[in-house]
Amino acid sequence: MKITDKISSLRKLMLENNIDAYIIPSTDPHISEYVAERWSSRAWISGFTGSAGTIVVTKDFAGLWTDSRYFLQAAEQLKGTGIELCKLGLPETLDYPEWLKENLANNSVVGFDGKVVTVNLAKNLQKQFELKKIKINSDFDFINDIWTMRPAVPMNEIFEHKIEYAGKSRIEKLNEIRTKMSKLGADYHILATLDDINWLFNIRGRDVAFNPVAVCYAIISQESAELFIYNTKIPSELKSQLHNDEIQLYDYDAIAERISKIENNKNILVDINKINLWLYNSIPTNCKIIEGQNISTLLKACKNPTEIQGMKNALKRDAVAMIKFAYWLENNIGKTEITEITTMNKIREFRSEIPLYFGESFNTIAGYLGNGAIVHYGATAESDTTLKPEGFFLLDSGGQYFDGTTDITRMFHLSEPTKQEKIDYTLVLKGHIQLAMAKFPVQTRGSQLDILARKSLWDLGMNYLHGTGHGVGCFMNVHEGPQNIRMDENPTVLVPGMILSNEPGLYRAGQYGIRIENLILVVEDKTTEFGSFLKFETLTLCPIDTKAIDKSLLSDEEIKWFNDYHQFVYNEVKELLDDDKKKWLFEKTKAI
Numbered sequence: 001m002k003i004t005d006k007i008s009s010l011r012k013l014m015l016e017n018n019i020d021a022y023i024i025p026s027t028d029p030h031i032s033e034y035v036a037e038r039w040s041s042r043a044w045i046s047g048f049t050g051s052a053g054t055i056v057v058t059k060d061f062a063g064l065w066t067d068s069r070y071f072l073q074a075a076e077q078l079k080g081t082g083i084e085l086c087k088l089g090l091p092e093t094l095d096y097p098e099w100l101k102e103n104l105a106n107n108s109v110v111g112f113d114g115k116v117v118t119v120n121l122a123k124n125l126q127k128q129f130e131l132k133k134i135k136i137n138s139d140f141d142f143i144n145d146i147w148t149m150r151p152a153v154p155m156n157e158i159f160e161h162k163i164e165y166a167g168k169s170r171i172e173k174l175n176e177i178r179t180k181m182s183k184l185g186a187d188y189h190i191l192a193t194l195d196d197i198n199w200l201f202n203i204r205g206r207d208v209a210f211n212p213v214a215v216c217y218a219i220i221s222q223e224s225a226e227l228f229i230y231n232t233k234i235p236s237e238l239k240s241q242l243h244n245d246e247i248q249l250y251d252y253d254a255i256a257e258r259i260s261k262i263e264n265n266k267n268i269l270v271d272i273n274k275i276n277l278w279l280y281n282s283i284p285t286n287c288k289i290i291e292g293q294n295i296s297t298l299l300k301a302c303k304n305p306t307e308i309q310g311m312k313n314a315l316k317r318d319a320v321a322m323i324k325f326a327y328w329l330e331n332n333i334g335k336t337e338i339t340e341i342t343t344m345n346k347i348r349e350f351r352s353e354i355p356l357y358f359g360e361s362f363n364t365i366a367g368y369l370g371n372g373a374i375v376h377y378g379a380t381a382e383s384d385t386t387l388k389p390e391g392f393f394l395l396d397s398g399g400q401y402f403d404g405t406t407d408i409t410r411m412f413h414l415s416e417p418t419k420q421e422k423i424d425y426t427l428v429l430k431g432h433i434q435l436a437m438a439k440f441p442v443q444t445r446g447s448q449l450d451i452l453a454r455k456s457l458w459d460l461g462m463n464y465l466h467g468t469g470h471g472v473g474c475f476m477n478v479h480e481g482p483q484n485i486r487m488d489e490n491p492t493v494l495v496p497g498m499i500l501s502n503e504p505g506l507y508r509a510g511q512y513g514i515r516i517e518n519l520i521l522v523v524e525d526k527t528t529e530f531g532s533f534l535k536f537e538t539l540t541l542c543p544i545d546t547k548a549i550d551k552s553l554l555s556d557e558e559i560k561w562f563n564d565y566h567q568f569v570y571n572e573v574k575e576l577l578d579d580d581k582k583k584w585l586f587e588k589t590k591a592i
Contacts, residue, residue, distance in 0.1 A: 001146075003045065003046060003047050003080075003081040003082075003083070004081065004082055006044075006045045006146060007045070007057060007062055007081075007082065007083070009146040010022060010045065010057055010142055010143075010146060011057065011059060013140075013142045013145060013146070014057070014059070014111065014142070015059070017111070017140060018109060019109050019110070019111035019137065019140065020058060020059070020104055020105075020108040020109050020110065021056060021057065021058045021100055021104060021108065021109075021110045021111070022056070022057045022058075022110075022111045022112065022140070022142060023054060023055070023056055023096070023110065023111070023112040023117070024041050024042045024045060024046075024054065024055040024056075024057070024112070024143065025042065025054050025112075025116055025117060025121075026042045026043075026051065026052055026053055026054065027039070027116050027117075027118075028116060029115045029116060029192065029276050029278070029279075030192050030193055030194045030215065030217075030276075031118055031192065031193055031273075031274050031275070031276065032193070032194060032208065032211070033051055033052070033477070033479055034051060034208050034209060034210055034211050034362075034477075035208065036151070036153070036154045036207050036208050036209075036215065037151040037154075038150060038151045038152060038153055038154070039116065041116070041143040041147070042054070042055050044143070044147060045143065046064055046077075046078065046081060046083055047077050047078065047081055048064055048066070048070075048073075048074050048077045048078060048083075049073075049077065049378065050066060050069070050070035050073055050074060050376055051376070052066055052067060052069070052070065053065060053066035053070065053074070054066075054096055055083070056096045056099070056100065058103070058104070061084070061103070062081075062082055062083045062084065063083060063084045063085075063086045063096070063099075064078060064083050064084070064085055064086065065086045065088050065093075065095065065096045066085070066086075066087075066088060067088045067089055067465070067466075068087070068088075068089055068375065068465035068466060069375040069376045069465075069466050070375070070376055071085070071087055072373065072374040072377075072509065073374050073376065073377065073378075076383075086099070089465060097124060097125055097128045097129075098128065100125075100128075100129070100134070101128050101129055101131075101132060101134065104132065104134055105132075106132045106133050106134070107132075107133050107134070107135070108132075108134045108135075109134070109135045109136070109137055110125065110129070110134060110135070110136050110137070111136070111137045111138075111139075111140045111142070112136070112137075112138055112140070113138065113140060113141040113142075113143070113144075114138030114139065114276060114277035114278040114281065115141065115276050115277075115278045116276060117138065117276060117277050118272065118273055118274070118275065118276060118277070119270070119272035119273075119275055119276070119277050119280045120272040120273045122136065122138065122277045123272070138277050138278070138281075153215060153230075153252070154206075154207035154208075154215055155230060155232060155233060156205055156206040156207055156214070156233065157205075157206075157233055157234070157235055158203045158204065158205040158214040158229070158233050158234060158235075158238065159203070159204055159205070159235070159238065160202060160203065160204075160238050160241065161198075161202045161203060161204045161402075161475065162202075162402075163202070164306075165306070165307075165310055165402055165403045165474075165475060166202050166306070166307070167304040167305065167306025167307050167310075168304055168306075169202065169245075170200065170201050170202045170245055170247070171245055173199075173200050173202075173296070173299070174200065174220065174225050176295075176299060177189065177200065177220055177295050177296060177299075178220070178222055180295045181220070181222065181269060181295065182222070184269060184290060184292065185267050185290070186267050186268065186269035186290050187221060187222070187266040187267045187268065188219060188220065188221050188262060188266055188267070188268045188269065189219070189220040189221075189268075189269040189270075189294075189295065190217075190218075190219055190259065190268060190269070190270050190275060190279065190283075191217065191218040191219070191220065191274075191294060191296065192217055192274060192275045192276060192279060193271075193274045193294065193297075194207075194208065194211070194213040194214070194215065194216070195211070195213060195300065195473060195476050195477045195480065196274070196294050196296040196297060196300065197216050197217070197218045197227070197296075198212075198213045198214060198216075198476070199296060199300045199473075199476060200218065200296050201218070201225075201227060201242070201247065203238070204475065205233070209363075210359070210360055210361055210362045210363065210400070210478065211476070211477045211478075212358060212359070212400055212475060212476065213476075213477070214229065214233060215229070215252065216228055216229035216252060217229075217252070217255040217279075219255075219258065219259070224246075224248055225245075225246065225247050225248065226247075226248045226249075226250055226258070227242070227247050227248070227249055227250070228250045228251065228252050228254060228255045228258070229249065229250075229251075229252050230251065230252045231249070231251065234249070255279065256278065256279060256282040257282075259279060259282040259283055260282045260283075260284060261284075262283070262284055262287060264284065264286045264287070265286055265287065265288070266287045266288070267287070267288045267289075267290055268283055268287050268288070268289055268290065269290045269292055269295070270283075270289060270290070270291065270292075271291075271292065271293050271294040271297070272291050273293075274293075274294055274297075293482065297481060297482055298482065298492075298495075300473070300476070300480070301471055301480060301481070301482060301483055301495075301497075301498050302495050302496070302497035302498060303474055303497045303498070303499060303521075304497070307404075307474040308497065308499075308521065310403030310404045310474060310475075311403070311404035311405070311474055311499060311519070311521075311539060312404075312539055313403055313404065314356070314399070314401040314403050314404025314405070314406055315404065315406055315519065315539050315540055315541055316541055316572060316573065316576070317354045317355060317356070317401070317576070318351070318354065318398075318399055318401070318406040318408070319540075319541040319542050319569070319572075319573045319576075320350075320354060320573065320576050320577065321347065321350035321351040321353070321354055321399070322347075322350075322408060322410065322542045323542065323543075323573065323577065323581055323584070323585055324350045324581065325343075325346060325347045325350050325395070326410070326412070326543070326588075327580075327581055327584050328346060328350075329343070329346075329393075329412060330412075330584075333387060333388075333389050333414055334388065334389035337386060338386070338387045339379075339384045339385060339386050339387065340366040340367070340368055340371065340379035340383075340384050340385050340387070341366070341379050341381075341384045342387075343364075343366045343387070343393075343395060344364040344366050344379060344397075347364060347366075347395065347397050348360060348364070351397075351399045354399070354401070355401075356401040356402040356403055357399060357400075357401055358399075358400040358401060358402060358475070359399070359400045360397070360398065360399060360400065361398035361399055361400045361405050361406060361407060361478040362397075362398055362407070362478050363378050364395070364396070364397040365377050365378065365394065365395070365396035365397070365409075366379055366393075366394070366395055366396075366397075367379075367393070367394045367513055368385045368386075368387050368391070368392075368393045368394075369385070369391045369392065369393075369511065369512055370509070370510040370511055370512065371383065371385055371513075372392055372393065372394035372507075372512050372513030372514070373507040373508055373509050373510065373511065373512060373513040374513070375466055375505070375507065375513065387414065388414065389414050389415050390414055390415040391413070391414060391415065391512060392411060392412070392413055392414075392417075392421065392425075392512040392513070392514065392548075393411070393412045393413075393414055394409065394411055394412075394512075394513050394514070394515060395409065395410055395411075395412065396408070396409040396515060396517065397409075398478055400475060401475065402475055403474075403475065404474055404475060405472055405473055405474060405475055405476060405477075405478055406519070406540075407472055407478050407501055407517065407519060408517055408518065408519075408540055408542060409503055409515045409516060409517035410516070410517075410542060410544065410545065411425065411514055411515070411516060411544075411545050411548070412545055413425075413545060413547045413548045416547075417547060417548040421512070421548055422548050422549070422550040423550060423553065424462075424506050424508070424514055425514050425548035425549065425550075426548070426549050426550045426553040426554065427456045427457050427460070427462070427506065427553065428457070428504050428505060428506050428514045428515070428516055429516055429544070429549065429554075429562075430456040430553065430554060430558060431452065431453035431454060431455070431456055431457060431468075431504035432453065432502055432503075432504055432516045432517075432518070433554075433558045433561050433562060434452040434453060434455070434456070434558070435449060435452045435453045435468065435469075435485070435502050435504070435520075435536070436502055436518070436520060436536055436538050436561065436565075437536075437557070437558075437561055438452055438535065438536060439525050439533050439534070439535045440494070440533065440534055440535070441530075441531050441532070441533055441534070442493070442531065442532045442533070442534060443493050444493060444494055444534070445489075445490060445491065445492065445493055445494065446468075446469065446483060446484050446485035446486065446490055446492070446494060446500070447485070447486060447487065447488065447489050447490055449485055449494075450467075450468050450485050450486055450487050453468045453485070453502070453504040454468070454487075454504065456553075457504075457506060462506060464504065464505045464506055464507060466486075466505065467484055467485065467486030467487075467488075468485040468486055468502065468503060468504055469484055469485030469486070469500040469501045469502055469503065469520070470484050470485075470500065470501050471483045471484060471498060471499065471500055472499045472500065472501060472519055474499075483495075483498045483500060484500065485500060485502075494522050494534065495522060496522050496523055496524055496534065497521075497522065498521070498522045499519055499520070499521050499522075499539070500519070500520055500522070501517055501518070501519055501520070502517065502518050502519070502520045502536070502538075503515055503516065503517035503518075504516070516544060517540075518538050518539070518540035518542075519538075519539045519540050520536040520537065520538050520539065521536065521537045521538075521539055522534055522535075522536060523535060523536070523537045538565065541568075541569045541572050541573050542569060543566060543569055543585065543588040543589050544562070544565075544566075546588070546592055549592060551592055559592060562592060563591040563592065566588075566589035566590070566591070567589060567591075569585075569589055570585055570586060570589040573585065574586075
């Protein structure tokens, strides 16, 4: 079906069911960022393949709301679909709930599938629509009715995440959950998010591209731990281990019925940002709902010593793949045809040779020249561009290893940079270094540090619209909350053990994009008469290209950090390299 035909079929169903507007989000029943093919509804109906965005369809309008990471990509992919691009974050753009309130008549009905919409979003829609008496109806999965060859729920086998990598047993984690449940007065805790459940039960899977998770639900009480997953997905040995740990196994499809049978007058803890409306509506009305963050979210974010060491080990091995890539690119550019897709395949090949490799942690962003300005660019056969010995090439990639997850962005200037390129590159590097050097009191939030990465750009009237840092999981999702570093306010404070990215950038549409990314660990710094302070430890071990640096724009302190970092990279990684790569790394990490 053409996209225009899909929209027409959807409108026909809307008309038959008296729905005036229909919302299609990017998520699945587990509120995931990356979803299994079955739930890629927004991509299927629009052709837009970015990881974030919402489609809204009325009888005479269809729009995609997405953020700045995807403006260029969405504009290209929506051509000829009749779907309008609505650019979130711009002053003139209303978010879609406000747009619906402004554009729908009184007493209209807005429909969506309650299995893929969070409770919080549904509540916000109700509040937004109250004055105009616009109603919501969450009973319609219209996509299922028109997607004739819709993929099934994934049925891949799960596997044990070994204690040597996890650092804590599932019993230890469940005890921590129950202790916090007691403090909150919760009898039951319902979990729907895959990273939380897979982390808690020390299981992993292959159901979602890039994220090593399995599709499942869970209910925790003081007496029981119930895992809802298709039986055929569990190998016999792991099933025995789960039984030995008193994990009760139920069919994936039994979750709503089980929730509906929770005993009267029980207190049930749910995260309304992380549970879908369908499950929430299954909770008996005579139970009390406690709204709060999933307990596992913060526990998972604060890595234990085993996980921290595993991440360091994974990043050290990952550095070998990156160095091999940089060496290969430098020695082959201009001599043989290299395209963006060639580079994607090459970095995947180098990573696949690394011990404990499981797969990529996200779809590699390999952007040459203007494609690098598309923040979340994904090269396709149609867009694939040949690299030449000129200009900037941006490579943002990462790997999943059994002991950790990596995410790194490096720039490669393939000729002699211009004055403007040097200024832009060095300002981004300044921001990266300033954040890396930060020392801050306990209880500091990421939003309070974001300015450090942007000030040098702001001083010259420049900016980037994406966040500066996101949380990173350990052999888990490459984007992990609740911590981040961005301009938007986030009440989560930074705590020792949290791992984040440090990735300021600058993008000139049609010319180039610049982003420099390392992973950083929150660690204790010192205690003074003014309180306790924290700092960041940079974990990523890979040289940063010096070709485009304008040293005059860096302070002595910044130059010292840069040279110390390069010396540390060389000392840590040299033992893993052959003689040629070791010599190459020595040259690339010389003091500037």
